[in-house]
Amino acid sequence: MGERVCVGAIAGAFGVRGEVRLKSFCAQPEAIGAYAPLYTEDGKRSFTVKLGSPVPNGLSARLSGIASREEAEALRGTRLYADRDKLPSLPDDEFYHADLIGLTVLDTGGTELGRVTSVQNHGAGDLLEIQIPAKGSALIPFTLAIVPTVDLASGRVIVDPPEGLFE
Structure with missing residues (x-):
């Protein structure tokens, strides 16, 4: 995982059309959408992200390939990783x-x-x-x-x- 950094996690389904509640670990929560595609920890799945509105403890989002509430709920707890080269560089006194x-x-x-x-x-x-x-x-x-x-x-x-x- 050295070339990828964890930027968020799926907190569960949101609605009935396959949207998820996405927890962003980014300093600017909505920036997570700019780092797509996002990958699962094992790298076997990747998703493009279309952010929706803020929801309690996260953002609503539509992930590519997820079309139903059941598929979204099955991803609960999945951590999402972005390629390191898509992340912004940090000042000298800040670290990932x-x-x-x-x-x-x-x-x-x-x-x-x-x-x-x-x-x-x-x-x-x-x-x-x-x-x-x-x-x-x-x-x-x-x-x-x-x-x-x-x-x-x-x-x-x-x-x-x-x-x-x-x-």
Whole structure:
């Protein structure tokens, strides 16, 4: 999946004519339509997207090849991916979550702490989940104060965690 980035998910059917309720993970929710075709995680299916109106927790959308409520409902929970080259480039201080996952985590002294396994957001900002060998995992705020350096070219992040977090 390195060449594709998850941009949304199908939350279920909307109406009776095959429309879906689409959750967009894009900064501008309606931008998801510009990244089509969108692919399933396994890459076996692709869809063109015609966005409808905003609906609670998403957008209504018509996906190519989906003509009935039953077909739309069968796609519930399907994550949709866009080719990376269709996505806009980001400023130097912003990153796609997919780029952060798998990076090696080092402290400010150069000691390896673990790897980034996920990026989560529960409403108060992004958190990096760090898998620490033989210790489990820890969540750290993805802020400039705690993560001063993200070096995608070297595949690493430098963290200055709060005292005692990794002990």
